[in-house]
Amino acid sequence: MEFRRTMESKIGFVVNPIAGMGGRVGLKGTDGVFKEAVKLGATPTASIKAEDALRYYLSNYSNKDHIQWFTCAGKMGSEELKNAGVKEKKIVYTPSGKDTTSKDTKQACKNFLKEHVDLILFCGGDGTARNVFEVVNKNVPILGIPSGVKMHSGVFGINTSAAAKMLHEFVNERLIIGDAEIMDLDEVLYRKGEWKIQLFGIAKGIVEPTYVQVGKTSYASVSDDEIKDEITEHIEDEMEKHSDFMFLFGSGGTIDYIAKKLGFDNTLLGIDAVCNKRVVGTDLNEEGLLQLLKTHKKAKIILSPIGAQGFILGRGNLQLSPPVIKKIGLDNIIVVSTPSKIASTPVIRVDTGDKKLDHMFVLEEFMMVVIGYRLSRVVRIQTNNF
Amino acid sequence: MKRNPTAFLKEEYEELVKNDFDWKLRMLQSGSTPHSIVDGKEVIMLCSNNYLNLSNHPRLIKGAIDAAKKFGAGSGSVRAIAGTMDIHMDVERKLAKFKGTESSLIYQTGFAANAGLIPQLVGKGDIIISDEFNHGSIIDGVRLTKADRAVYKHRDMGELENVLKDADKKYKRILIITDGVFSMDGDIAPADEIVKLAKEYGAMTYVDDAHGEGVIGPDGRGIGAHYGIEGEIDVEMGTFSKAFGVVGGLIAGSQDLVNFALNKSRTWLLSGSHPPAVAGAQLAAIEVLETEPEHVNNLWENTKHFKKELSSMGFDTGYSQTPITPVIVGESSVAKELSNSLYDEGVFALPIVFPMVARDKARIRTIMNAGLTREDLDFALEKFEKLGKKLNII
Numbered sequence: 001m002e003f004r005r006t007m008e009s010k011i012g013f014v015v016n017p018i019a020g021m022g023g024r025v026g027l028k029g030t031d032g033v034f035k036e037a038v039k040l041g042a043t044p045t046a047s048i049k050a051e052d053a054l055r056y057y058l059s060n061y062s063n064k065d066h067i068q069w070f071t072c073a074g075k076m077g078s079e080e081l082k083n084a085g086v087k088e089k090k091i092v093y094t095p096s097g098k099d100t101t102s103k104d105t106k107q108a109c110k111n112f113l114k115e116h117v118d119l120i121l122f123c124g125g126d127g128t129a130r131n132v133f134e135v136v137n138k139n140v141p142i143l144g145i146p147s148g149v150k151m152h153s154g155v156f157g158i159n160t161s162a163a164a165k166m167l168h169e170f171v172n173e174r175l176i177i178g179d180a181e182i183m184d185l186d187e188v189l190y191r192k193g194e195w196k197i198q199l200f201g202i203a204k205g206i207v208e209p210t211y212v213q214v215g216k217t218s219y220a221s222v223s224d225d226e227i228k229d230e231i232t233e234h235i236e237d238e239m240e241k242h243s244d245f246m247f248l249f250g251s252g253g254t255i256d257y258i259a260k261k262l263g264f265d266n267t268l269l270g271i272d273a274v275c276n277k278r279v280v281g282t283d284l285n286e287e288g289l290l291q292l293l294k295t296h297k298k299a300k301i302i303l304s305p306i307g308a309q310g311f312i313l314g315r316g317n318l319q320l321s322p323p324v325i326k327k328i329g330l331d332n333i334i335v336v337s338t339p340s341k342i343a344s345t346p347v348i349r350v351d352t353g354d355k356k357l358d359h360m361f362v363l364e365e366f367m368m369v370v371i372g373y374r375l376s377r378v379v380r381i382q383t384n385n386f
Numbered sequence: 387m388k389r390n391p392t393a394f395l396k397e398e399y400e401e402l403v404k405n406d407f408d409w410k411l412r413m414l415q416s417g418s419t420p421h422s423i424v425d426g427k428e429v430i431m432l433c434s435n436n437y438l439n440l441s442n443h444p445r446l447i448k449g450a451i452d453a454a455k456k457f458g459a460g461s462g463s464v465r466a467i468a469g470t471m472d473i474h475m476d477v478e479r480k481l482a483k484f485k486g487t488e489s490s491l492i493y494q495t496g497f498a499a500n501a502g503l504i505p506q507l508v509g510k511g512d513i514i515i516s517d518e519f520n521h522g523s524i525i526d527g528v529r530l531t532k533a534d535r536a537v538y539k540h541r542d543m544g545e546l547e548n549v550l551k552d553a554d555k556k557y558k559r560i561l562i563i564t565d566g567v568f569s570m571d572g573d574i575a576p577a578d579e580i581v582k583l584a585k586e587y588g589a590m591t592y593v594d595d596a597h598g599e600g601v602i603g604p605d606g607r608g609i610g611a612h613y614g615i616e617g618e619i620d621v622e623m624g625t626f627s628k629a630f631g632v633v634g635g636l637i638a639g640s641q642d643l644v645n646f647a648l649n650k651s652r653t654w655l656l657s658g659s660h661p662p663a664v665a666g667a668q669l670a671a672i673e674v675l676e677t678e679p680e681h682v683n684n685l686w687e688n689t690k691h692f693k694k695e696l697s698s699m700g701f702d703t704g705y706s707q708t709p710i711t712p713v714i715v716g717e718s719s720v721a722k723e724l725s726n727s728l729y730d731e732g733v734f735a736l737p738i739v740f741p742m743v744a745r746d747k748a749r750i751r752t753i754m755n756a757g758l759t760r761e762d763l764d765f766a767l768e769k770f771e772k773l774g775k776k777l778n779i780i
Contacts, residue, residue: 174745365548366545366548366552368536368549368552371537374533374534374535375534375535375536375537376534376535376536376537377536377537377538378536378537378538378539378545378548378549378552
């Protein structure tokens with residue numbers, strides 16, 4: 001039942017020592033404002049979080065796992081590993097200055113890739129996740145120990161011990177690689193008073209596999225792609241059943257897979273429109289969507305939870321503005337998700353920016369989320385913001 | 387292309403063996419009795435479904451022999467053509483009376499009932515609403531339909547109602563399916579609340595009471611009697627293979643249901659009917675339940691004692707409400723080790739491990755038997771305590 005690795009896992013470990021410092025002093029992030037944060041009295045928290053996760057990991061699992069650690073000098077990983085009790089590690093990067101920046105995180109990740117690590121474990125927030133992703137892309141799965149101001153991305157454990165447990169499960173091949181959104185607040189806009197969460201890309205995260213019963217007491221795991229194929233068949237049926245509707249494909253990995261499988265060129269991070277099996281709009285902004293909805297009055301939109309908190313609206317797809325959603329109608333929203341994603345984000349959240357519209361979702365109480373071919377699961381709706 | 391058409395047989399089997407997913411069949415050199423001989427060793431049996439020990443009851447054995455003598459070894463046909471004997475009809479009449487329903491129908495197995503009937507009850511444009519922990523035979527029955535499917539969280543009536551609200555607007559027929567007693571945890575579906583919700587939304591109800599027949603409700607009459615809602619569940623499905631001690635599936639409900647089911651269930655129409663000996667034993671099993679309440683009483687007395695002692699030793703026995711008592715030990719490897727050690731000590735109980743149950747909830751699933759004596763139970767409990775301490779579970 002359990003699979004044992006015979007080889008050592010190579011784990012790249014990097015800490016963003018300044019992650020989370022802005023939060024303590026009300027700066028909502030540390031990108032570019034580190035010095036200001038220090039002036040306001042911010043102290044580093046990432047090292048503490050990283051050591052927490054490592055200690056939890058070592059005290060619970062160290063005897064069972066075989067890990068070869070690759071890390072960076074000083075507070076970018078080496079010190080935390082040492083303090084937690086990891087003796088053997090290979091330092092593959094040494095930052096030049098005292099105050100580290102995103103460049104250091106990125107260079108560390110480049111060096112991890114050269115070492116062919118199996119996973120990059122980082123400690124930081126959304127900004128750090130983004131930096132790691134910018135280098136790693138989909139080459140290696142990434143896992144975050146949460147320590148930043150914002151953790152909207154889907155690559156984090158929910159807390160330090162959860163991240164440690166995920167590392168253990170990954171090393172023992174009990175978790176598989178799946179899509180995880182990389183999201184970040186546009187911090188410059190935020191400090192001007194605008195809240196805008198962008199979807200930067202789809203990384204490889206680690207997720208719980210979906211199991212189906214194959215014998216009386218035996219189960220086989222089903223890959224995310226097989227599940228997505230099933231959901232695609234479901235959507236294909238829906239498009240045939242409602243052939244007089246325009247279908248809008250939302251952003252994210254699951255929907256991108258479905259659209260491409262159906263033969264449409266699709267924008268991974270944007271909204272595309274299909275009518276009568278023809279693409280009638282790509283990477284549409286709010287204006288483009290409203291224009292299309294004038295000529296195509298009947299429309300359905302396919303959405304999937306984005307990021308760690310299960311938002312289907314308001315994170316990473318702001319072009320789906322309240323006027324757009326109202327025109328489409330709540331009844332015409334189809335939410336799809338792999339079961340593994342629903343297991344990790346058991347609540348659907350909306351934050352459209354329009355309180356009345358959000359309230360309409362609240363009144364619905366729940367959504368039927370498509371998790372397979374003609375198979376759905378009831379999921380509660382919440383509108384509280386994160 | 388030249389291909390080896392059967393190479394997959396060996397390859398896939400070897401893959402199962404490699405992952406420890408293959409079944410290693412244990413062999414009984416005795417009947418399924420409270421003390422059984424398993425692979426040459428005498429053990430206390432804690433994993434058979436023979437809850438009431440009826441498989442060894444003299445009246446059932448006599449019922450089987452008498453029927454075989456009178457009607458022969460086989461039935462000669464499927465029920466629909468020439469395989470319905472008066473003894474089959476007697477069982478169905480007696481069963482309906484026992485269950486407090488208008489009518490009943492016997493299927494070849496419980497699986498045949500689920501796989502044969504569910505796909506006929508719903509089709510395109512309909513929806514099945516299913517508890518997430520339902521048994522594999524329900525899942526396969528559901529797979530054979532063209533209906534949409536929605537899954538609700540285990541025993542969560544709030545979620546069920548949410549699905550019903552949504553389904554009410556979109557579908558023609560709505561069918562709610564649940565296990566009666568859930569076989570991994572031993573908990574009972576809130577069938578009374580399910581029936582209430584179903585009535586409110588115009589949904590059908592289907593309860594698979596395989597582990598409840600002969601076990602729960604007054605005189606073991608099953609889930610309908612347990613909640614005092616006899617005849618209100620549209621399809622009460624069950625089996626003769628567990629507490630009844632024989633074999634065969636059953637449904638109990640209205641005459642309309644039975645007329646519909648026997649004309650439409652392909653498993654029923656296309657399989658030979660039960661041999662007379664099976665029907666004779668089934669008939670006797672119902673008679674025993676009606677006239678000898680001590681078996682059900684013993685089962686529950688044994689269950690209470692066993693659960694109480696396990697809990698006082700410090701074992702986590704979950705939230706079972708029935709004679710299925712899980713002994714939750716944590717990691718899968720511990721459950722496997724405990725099961726093996728118990729067998730060595732003369733107690734036979736199987737481990738249930740991830741992904742059947744959560745990773746940290748691996749367990750030994752014990753199933754009580756009315757035929758076990760207090761001495762037998764204390765023997766088994768002593769072994770659980772000894773090994774539980776040795777493996778640092780308690």
